[in-house]
Amino acid sequence: MKKLTEIVRSTDTLYVYWTLTDLCNFKCSYCPDDLHVGTYARSQRPGFPTDIQIDTFIDNVLTKHLNGRFLNMTISGGEPTLHPKFKTIIERMSGSGSIEVVTNGSRSADWWRDMKSLPDKVTISLHPEFSKLEKINELGLFLLENDVDLVFNLMCDPDNWDWVINVKNSLDATLHNRINAKILTDHSNGPTSGKPFDNYYQEQLDFIKVEQSRIAGKDERKRVHAIYDDGSKTNLNAFDLINAGQNSFTGWSCSAGRDGIRVSFDGSVYAVCGIKRLGKIDTFALIEKDITCPQLYCKAASGITINKRAPTLTPGQ
Numbered sequence: 001m002k003k004l005t006e007i008v009r010s011t012d013t014l015y016v017y018w019t020l021t022d023l024c025n026f027k028c029s030y031c032p033d034d035l036h037v038g039t040y041a042r043s044q045r046p047g048f049p050t051d052i053q054i055d056t057f058i059d060n061v062l063t064k065h066l067n068g069r070f071l072n073m074t075i076s077g078g079e080p081t082l083h084p085k086f087k088t089i090i091e092r093m094s095g096s097g098s099i100e101v102v103t104n105g106s107r108s109a110d111w112w113r114d115m116k117s118l119p120d121k122v123t124i125s126l127h128p129e130f131s132k133l134e135k136i137n138e139l140g141l142f143l144l145e146n147d148v149d150l151v152f153n154l155m156c157d158p159d160n161w162d163w164v165i166n167v168k169n170s171l172d173a174t175l176h177n178r179i180n181a182k183i184l185t186d187h188s189n190g191p192t193s194g195k196p197f198d199n200y201y202q203e204q205l206d207f208i209k210v211e212q213s214r215i216a217g218k219d220e221r222k223r224v225h226a227i228y229d230d231g232s233k234t235n236l237n238a239f240d241l242i243n244a245g246q247n248s249f250t251g252w253s254c255s256a257g258r259d260g261i262r263v264s265f266d267g268s269v270y271a272v273c274g275i276k277r278l279g280k281i282d283t284f285a286l287i288e289k290d291i292t293c294p295q296l297y298c299k300a301a302s303g304i305t306i307n308k309r310a311p312t313l314t315p316g317q
Contacts, residue, residue: 002228002229002230002232003228003229003310004226004227004228004229004241004246004310005227005228005229005309005310006226006227006308006309006310007224007225007226007227007236007304007305007306007307007308007309008224008225008227008307009222009223009224009225009259009305009306009307010220010221010222010223010224010225011069011070011221011222011223012068012069012070013069013070013071013072013221013222013259014061014065014066014067014069014070014071014072014259014260014261015072015073015074015259015260015261015272015302015305015306016061016071016072016073016074016260016261016262016263017073017074017076017260017261017262017263017272017302018073018074018075018076018262018263019076019077019078019262019263019264019265020075020076020077020078020080020083020086020089020265021038021040021041021048021077021078021079021080021082021083021265022034022035022036022037022038022039022040022041022077022078022265023036023037023038023041023042023077023078023079023082023083024036024038024077024078024079024082024104025079025082025104025106026079026104026106026127026129026130028127028129028130028155029129029157030155030157030184030185035077035078036078036079038078040265040266041078041082041083041265045266047266047267047268048265048266048267049267049281049282051085052282053267053280053281053282054085054089054281056281056282057263057281057282058089058092058093060282061073062093062096065286066096069259070097070098070221071093071096071097071098071099072097072098072100072221072222073093073097073098073099073100074100074101074102074302075089075090075099075100075101075102075119076101076102077102077103077265078265079103079104079106080101080102080103081101081103081106081107081111087115087116090115090117090118090119091115091116091117094117095117098120098121098219098221098222099119099120099121100119100120100121100122100123100149101119101121101122101123102123102125102153103122103123103124103125104124104125104127104130104131105124105125105126105131105135105136105139105140106130106132106135107139108135108138108139109135109138109139109141109142112139112142112143113142118143118146118148119148120148120149120219121148121149121150121151121219122143122148122149122150122151123150123151123152123153124136124139124140124150124151124152124153125152125153125155126152126153126154126155126167127155128155128157128160128163128164129157129160133167133170133171134170136152136171137170137171137172137175140152140171140172140174140175140178141172141174141175144174144175149218149219150175150178151178151180152171152175152178152179152180153180153182154167154179154180154181154182154211155182155184156181156182156183156184156204156207156208157184158184158199158200158201158204161204164181164207165207167179179211180211180212181207181208181209181210181211181212182208183200183205183208209243212239212243223235224236224238224305236304236305238301238304238305239301241304242299242301242304247297247298247299247304248296248297248298249293249295249298249304249308249310250293250294250295250296251292251293251310251311252292252293252308252309252310252311253290253291253292253293253308253309253311254273254290254291254292254293254306254307254308255290255291255306255307255308256271256272256273256275256276256287256291256293256303256306257270257271257272257275257276257278257286257287257291258286258287258288258289258290259306259307260272260273260302260303260306261278261284261286262274262302263281267280267281267282268280268281269281269284271287271291272300272302272303272306273293273295273298273300273302273303273306275291275293275294275295276291293308
């Protein structure tokens with residue numbers, strides 16, 4: 001059986017995952033408190049970036065850290081559209097690469113219509129306890145009409161399964177092939193302790209597997225390739241590796257911290273997988289050399305799709 005030996009982005013890329021705020025207007029039962037209580041956004045805890053720090057971060061990314069590379073930035077939360085500088089950030093970053101937003105879709109189509117610049121991609125999470133599918137329909141159709149790459153992350157709550165099954169009946173038919181079914185993760189021991197919920201029935205797991213999106217995004221510059229020991233190369237879907245349990249890269253050489261960073265809502269900047277802290281949002285420095293991965297598993301697509309290479313084997317191994 002052929003072995004995966006390398007993961008390579010098709011374009012020299014700086015990937016930025018920016019958790020813009022810890023405030024959310026939804027309080028889903030399966031979501032960790034850290035992502036919706038707003039203790040940083042409400043200044044109950046120190047560190048929430050100021051407007052000046054945010055402007056400095058954007059300036060540094062565009063003029064210093066990007067250094068001729070393609071920028072792939074994902075902005076999430078919490079609910080990022082609640083941040084008072086959200087529209088300004090999108091406007092400033094527009095045209096610099098691919099700017100993506102992960103949102104709960106609670107803002108109206110008219111709110112998005114008022115933006116001077118739209119993101120290149122929007123991922124709308126559908127939550128059974130809060131999402132209003134009539135509003136989602138209007139927003140989804142508006143984004144598609146304006147050439148925005150669109151995905152729906154359907155949060156498959158086993159305790160609200162009738163709603164999950166009903167989504168296709170409630171969404172406009174034009175939007176059906178944009179659905180990506182997501183298995184829920186248990187974060188009861190903290191946001192980094194996640195493991196799949198274990199209370200799914202087999203037919204529910206089968207539904208999730210069938211409804212996992214295989215839509216290739218429109219932007220060819222964001223393609224990621226898997227390279228094998230026989231020299232073959234395929235397009236990589238990170239969730240396929242996770243589902244197959246092939247997301248362990250212990251000992252691999254990885255460019256996280258140089259080609260991929262994560263910005264937290266407390267203003268800290270890390271290598272995209274969180275393995276190393278790089279500094280604060282307005283003063284951090286990228287790692288100059290690849291790191292050797294010490295983690296047992298790479299749990300997020302943002303980390304899996306960063307350039308990485310398996311350790312070289314000696315003859316006979």
